[in-house]
Amino acid sequence: MSLDVWMRENPLTYIWLGSYAVAFLVFAVEVAMVIHKRKITLRQVRLMRDAGGEE
């Protein structure tokens, strides 16, 4: 119940913390994951090349 009162008194904080912060956090995590994936893949490819391209 107290949350109900609080959200009506601070609607902008509620919106920002509740949806925009979460959305941007999700975006940030996704960007970080994609960049990390690229690093890993590049490292993998280099390892393959250094191993002499067997397999």
Place this chain on the structure above:
Amino acid sequence: MAINWFKYSAPTTFYGLAGKLIPWFAIPAVILCGISLYIGFAVAPVDAQQGEFYRIIFIHVPASILSMFLYMIMAGYAALGLIFNTRLSSMMASAMAPTGALFAFISLWTGALWGKPMWGAWWVWDARLTSELILLFLYLGFIALHASIDDPRRADRASALLAIVGSVNVPIIYFSVKWWNTLHQGSTIKFSGTSMHIAMQQAMFTMLAACWMYAIVMTLMRVRSIILERERHTKWVTELPEVQQ
């Protein structure tokens, strides 16, 4: 000489093209997002009915639109890959799925936050909410199926078939849920049909554009990793400058 439109359908050439395109979408995405937030919070007036809470829709509506469109585009790419056996389309489909799933999640999350002050409940079994949830399940199924098959070719083709079956089902699911909902309970509060203020529209459309650009950037970045991974045995990959260093 005619332009060879199929030139960029080869992973080799697309890898370079995607790398060049990424900044052209990433920078506008950030700028447009900033503009949208400025219009949405500084210019757009307070809504008479919904107070400040309506400002959630600036992120909620674009996320919902993106989640649906991305599924359709993903199914389209998957179908192309399945029918014409083009490798790149299948890679694009699997690169798109995580972004689509995240947009579906954001849409559900922000929808719940909008629903609490508006409807008095975090979750309402409304047709749109329920279909969005099922859409998220369809995304998760696609990703899970793709992840659990080791052979990339079979993974591509199996998940492509699933995406196509899913896209045929989406309208059936939507209408069945809609009908179920109207049978179970009286119509819930609809998104008010009142005319939107012009600034609200601007904020929403700029955010929509920003989300599109963001989705494109994510897809291109992911597809570049997928291309590298799949083609790591080939000569052109080992000759890339980023691999050489």
Place this chain on the structure above:
Amino acid sequence: MKKLSLPGLLVLVVRRDLVLAMRRRADVLTTLIFFVMVVSLFPLGVGPEMDMLRKMASGVLWVAALLSSMLSLGRLFSADYLDGTLEQMMLAPQSLSMLVLGKMVAHWMVSGLPLVLMAPVLGVQFDMSANALGVLILSLLLGTPILSMVGAIGAALTLGLRGGGVLLSLLVLPLCIPVLIFGTGAVEAISAGLTVVPHMSLLGALLLLALVFTPWVTAQALRISME
């Protein structure tokens, strides 16, 4: 090799799968027992008030039917896949879609039909009226074949994968939601004194759609999984 007519082929496959199922009766019984158990657990979980149970009955029975049909789907192709029969079937000059349809029909007769026959007994536990029971049986009769057919697509896609069972449910359950909605909707309509014709027509339409498309899609999925 003599090429069979399509109906002849269908009968042949159905008969073969039924014989195989009869040899492994435990599998069939497990599905049925699972169904009965899940349905019986609900009153224990939510309390014995008859009014509430009567309201929930159609939903509980349908969800339980959905879950138990998931349970048996994994076996639809896996036995034939493991002993190599499936590969031979795909090499055969017969229509693969028809073969698949035969397997779907057999699967429904083994795992769907017993649930339909068991449903009235369980419905009585939930104090359902005779009218509602009749509609429930009819809706299950129309709906469970769709579950078998849509499920077959998932079973073909997850053939031979590790953790296939859970994955299969993840893929198939969202696709089955319309069937669940119309199936329970019909029972609710008759309880509310409304006509059940629209629900039944829609279920019938879904059944026909599934009948036309799923054998072909499943055959494609099998080709993808087997290559």
